[in-house]
Amino acid sequence: MRALRLHEIGGPQNLRVDDVAVPPAGDGEVLVRVRAAALNHRDVFITQGLYPRIRMPVTLGSDGAGEVAALGSVVSGLAEGDEVVIDPMLAWGDDPRVWNAATATILGMPRDGTFAQYAVVPVDNVHRKPPALSMEEAAAIPLAGLTAYRALFTRGALQPGETVLITGVGGGVQTFVLLFAKWAGAHAIVTSSSDEKLERARALGADLAINYAANADWPKLLRSTGPVDLIVDSSGGDTLRKALDVVRPGGRIVIYGGTVGEASIKMFPLFWKHVSILGTSMGSPQDFAAMLRLFDDGLRPAIDRVFALDDGVDAFERLAAAHQFGKVVLTIE
Amino acid sequence: MRALRLHEIGGPQNLRVDDVAVPPAGDGEVLVRVRAAALNHRDVFITQGLYPRIRMPVTLGSDGAGEVAALGSVVSGLAEGDEVVIDPMLAWGDDPRVWNAATATILGMPRDGTFAQYAVVPVDNVHRKPPALSMEEAAAIPLAGLTAYRALFTRGALQPGETVLITGVGGGVQTFVLLFAKWAGAHAIVTSSSDEKLERARALGADLAINYAANADWPKLLRSTGPVDLIVDSSGGDTLRKALDVVRPGGRIVIYGGTVGEASIKMFPLFWKHVSILGTSMGSPQDFAAMLRLFDDGLRPAIDRVFALDDGVDAFERLAAAHQFGKVVLTIE
Numbered sequence: 001m002r003a004l005r006l007h008e009i010g011g012p013q014n015l016r017v018d019d020v021a022v023p024p025a026g027d028g029e030v031l032v033r034v035r036a037a038a039l040n041h042r043d044v045f046i047t048q049g050l051y052p053r054i055r056m057p058v059t060l061g062s063d064g065a066g067e068v069a070a071l072g073s074v075v076s077g078l079a080e081g082d083e084v085v086i087d088p089m090l091a092w093g094d095d096p097r098v099w100n101a102a103t104a105t106i107l108g109m110p111r112d113g114t115f116a117q118y119a120v121v122p123v124d125n126v127h128r129k130p131p132a133l134s135m136e137e138a139a140a141i142p143l144a145g146l147t148a149y150r151a152l153f154t155r156g157a158l159q160p161g162e163t164v165l166i167t168g169v170g171g172g173v174q175t176f177v178l179l180f181a182k183w184a185g186a187h188a189i190v191t192s193s194s195d196e197k198l199e200r201a202r203a204l205g206a207d208l209a210i211n212y213a214a215n216a217d218w219p220k221l222l223r224s225t226g227p228v229d230l231i232v233d234s235s236g237g238d239t240l241r242k243a244l245d246v247v248r249p250g251g252r253i254v255i256y257g258g259t260v261g262e263a264s265i266k267m268f269p270l271f272w273k274h275v276s277i278l279g280t281s282m283g284s285p286q287d288f289a290a291m292l293r294l295f296d297d298g299l300r301p302a303i304d305r306v307f308a309l310d311d312g313v314d315a316f317e318r319l320a321a322a323h324q325f326g327k328v329v330l331t332i333e
Numbered sequence: 334m335r336a337l338r339l340h341e342i343g344g345p346q347n348l349r350v351d352d353v354a355v356p357p358a359g360d361g362e363v364l365v366r367v368r369a370a371a372l373n374h375r376d377v378f379i380t381q382g383l384y385p386r387i388r389m390p391v392t393l394g395s396d397g398a399g400e401v402a403a404l405g406s407v408v409s410g411l412a413e414g415d416e417v418v419i420d421p422m423l424a425w426g427d428d429p430r431v432w433n434a435a436t437a438t439i440l441g442m443p444r445d446g447t448f449a450q451y452a453v454v455p456v457d458n459v460h461r462k463p464p465a466l467s468m469e470e471a472a473a474i475p476l477a478g479l480t481a482y483r484a485l486f487t488r489g490a491l492q493p494g495e496t497v498l499i500t501g502v503g504g505g506v507q508t509f510v511l512l513f514a515k516w517a518g519a520h521a522i523v524t525s526s527s528d529e530k531l532e533r534a535r536a537l538g539a540d541l542a543i544n545y546a547a548n549a550d551w552p553k554l555l556r557s558t559g560p561v562d563l564i565v566d567s568s569g570g571d572t573l574r575k576a577l578d579v580v581r582p583g584g585r586i587v588i589y590g591g592t593v594g595e596a597s598i599k600m601f602p603l604f605w606k607h608v609s610i611l612g613t614s615m616g617s618p619q620d621f622a623a624m625l626r627l628f629d630d631g632l633r634p635a636i637d638r639v640f641a642l643d644d645g646v647d648a649f650e651r652l653a654a655a656h657q658f659g660k661v662v663l664t665i666e
Binding site: 095097098099101155234236240249250255256257258261262263264265266267268269270271272273274275276277278279280281 | 428430431432434488567569573582583588589590591594595596597598599600601602603604605606607608609610611612613614
């Protein structure tokens with residue numbers, strides 16, 4: 001089979017399509033014929049050596065959709081040919097509140113991932129594809145949709161009618177946060193430094209779109225538009241500091257990443273306003289199942305661009321440059 | 334009546350016992366003959382001018398216990414002579430999750446407080462004194478007990494068998510946190526820079542007491558003793574940074590103050606460990622009622638020292654020097 005594999009650290013140019021053996025499905029595992037996959041920043045970071053203990057060569061890829069090609073033993077409830085989508089969060093553990101750090105891993109390093117014609121995954125991680133979605137759409141959902149769902153609902157406890165601020169829209173997760181927030185009947189405010197991304201966010205339903213580069217004092221702008229109940233952020237740094245300033249008393253700030261790095265935060269608004277700062281990462285099996293059900297209801301993920309597996313390096317470079325709005329998808333013939 | 338009043342900003346020496354008229358109880362209000370009161374840092378901070386819009390002269394004091402002396406109109410459920418304790422959180426509002434910033438105030442500035450023979454308070458803020466407690470014990474509870482209860486249970490969601498880390502034990506709130514944590518069946522770890530306070534905390538039930546001044550790398554010490562589920566802190570700064578380091582995956586950090594000031598925090602442990610940082614301040618009427626019930630169950634507050642009202646300045650200076658362990662109380666004859 002054909003597989004997009006990383007051979008050495010140093011960036012996406014070290015990825016190569018190799019011809020390798022189709023892996024066997026072991027006990028409790030399913031062999032999926034992958035029809036489409038999607039990229040996450042995690043994949044780019046691995047090519048850049050930003051994760052510990054990178055094993056190579058390795059087939060990257062956390063997100064994938066396709067058909068069941070073969071079932072290992074002790075597997076029931078699925079048949080060959082079933083259209084499925086993969087939950088990439090492996091061995092989360094028994095506690096829905098937090099993963100078991102001793103067992104949890106993400107599909108696509110160390111375990112071979114979805115950027116290949118076939119992938120083997122545990123049966124618990126195989127879910128039926130929402131019928132209304134194409135393979136490309138289904139493949140665009142898993143890791144980003146899971147992270148967004150947990151951030152917004154499980155951790156953020158978003159309620160209909162609330163206002164949610166989505167900082168730095170454009171990446172996969174924040175685009176799902178916007179999609180889910182509008183689905184949930186919330187008022188959505190987005191920020192970006194790109195007018196083009198803000199325009200696309202408006203088209204997806206954003207009620208207010210602010211260019212933070214052109215409006216350095218965007219917190220002031222927000223204070224005049226009404227209370228912000230929930231903020232979803234993955235940057236940290238100055239954004240978290242400003243988030244504490246603008247969030248309403250009793251409001252929540254959910255953090256699922258820290259691209260800008262450390263944040264110097266003031267204590268007074270934190271305790272005086274009874275603010276909750278809630279860290280989150282990926283999501284539980286319960287989160288994944290609940291998230292997937294939203295796509296039976298007319299929702300469609302935002303797709304930035306679709307590449308062929310042979311153009312995988314170009315797909316990685318599109319993501320690395322952060323020019324995308326929505327998910328970067330691979331089709332796998 | 335005699336009342337300890339602040340006449341100008343500049344510290345506790347500007348407090349003076351004055352002879353003033355007994356205030357009348359208006360509609361929905363209760364006149365309480367105060368028998369004992371207790372100090373909070375808030376009282377000291379007001380004498381130092383650290384609050385906005387300080388009105389003077391003013392009778393300070395948030396905490397008090399005594400007997401009902403007179404009832405205003407539209408008051409039912411209480412009779413003259415009933416022994417009561419006062420909830421100092423006035424007009425919290427309708428949302429148990431957060432106070433209404435437009436209405437909420439704390440008794441004892443701007444409204445005259447409990448450091449007087451009589452105080453007038455809204456009937457909803459008057460609760461029956463737990464029968465087992467003396468007036469001094471009951472007076473020691475309100476503001477610190479309320480803050481501790483909300484921090485530990487309403488916000489911190491402490492469960493029996495969990496481990497709670499109480500940073501900087503000795504002040505009123507942290508002493509109640511320790512008391513309540515042991516009552517709830519938790520394992521309690523305390524820190525202080527004073528061996529004397531650590532010794533007193535052990536006597537109150539602390540399972541592990543760490544001198545953080547003598548053990549600069551106390552987080553390392555904690556990592557070897559087992560997971561910390563919940564941290565209750567009011568300092569911020571480097572302590573919050575260390576708290577993020579030691580709290581278990583899925584753990585909670587409750588912040589009810591920020592004496593050290595701004596904290597530079599790392600994003601990675603926050604999101605990767607699914608940590609919750611939960612701000613809190615004072616407590617709701619529901620918190621107060623639930624907290625008070627704990628004292629029907631054999632609990633007794635820790636009292637540092639009892640002063641006469643005439644020695645009020647000495648009481649303030651004891652608190653200002655932070656030498657106390659537990660509450661500094663005034664008796665009011």
